[in-house]
Amino acid sequence: MTYAVIDSPLGKLTLVATDQGELAGLYMEEHRHRPPLETFGVRDDSVLPEVVQQLKEYFAGERTTFDVPLALTGTPFQQGVWTALQDIPYGDTTTYGEFAASLGLVPGASRAVGLANGKNPVSIIVPCHRVVGSTGSLTGYGGGLDRKQRLLDHERADVLF
Numbered sequence: 001m002t003y004a005v006i007d008s009p010l011g012k013l014t015l016v017a018t019d020q021g022e023l024a025g026l027y028m029e030e031h032r033h034r035p036p037l038e039t040f041g042v043r044d045d046s047v048l049p050e051v052v053q054q055l056k057e058y059f060a061g062e063r064t065t066f067d068v069p070l071a072l073t074g075t076p077f078q079q080g081v082w083t084a085l086q087d088i089p090y091g092d093t094t095t096y097g098e099f100a101a102s103l104g105l106v107p108g109a110s111r112a113v114g115l116a117n118g119k120n121p122v123s124i125i126v127p128c129h130r131v132v133g134s135t136g137s138l139t140g141y142g143g144g145l146d147r148k149q150r151l152l153d154h155e156r157a158d159v160l161f
Helices: 049-059 076-085 098-101 111-118 144-154
Strands: 002-008 014-016 024-027
Touching: 002 049, 014 049, 076 111, 098 111
Parallel strands: none
Antiparallel strands: 002 014, 014 024
8 A cells, every 4th residue: 555645725635545556545634533644555645646636626626526446445334335425416415314314224324324424434535525414514524524514615616725
């Protein structure tokens, strides 16, 4: 594994690459569930150039979806949640309850969905920021609620980076 650190409007982002060139992690500074840096391998800021380009386009308002190879490591349930997150359209939000129901889960499964959402290793690209509380309130985000709000505002074109 290797990793790169890039600048973004949200601060520095750490991109973790597999040996096959897949994106395995995208972490913000002070990310809640960020693994220790020493587990990311050797730093090489030239890795994942396509990811870097697509993130630049996203922050510039020129990209609404991502098309990069991902290597997401988690339980089958977590992986299912992370895959489904990618179907939430740019600029839209859904609640944890609505999201759980869309997955065919029983009422009350929103907590399990929230826990899986919180462990998403590839923030922004797997858009966990698009899931909000039942009243539309911001709840939990590994990168911090301020960044979650900024991402949502960016996607709604209320505020440009």
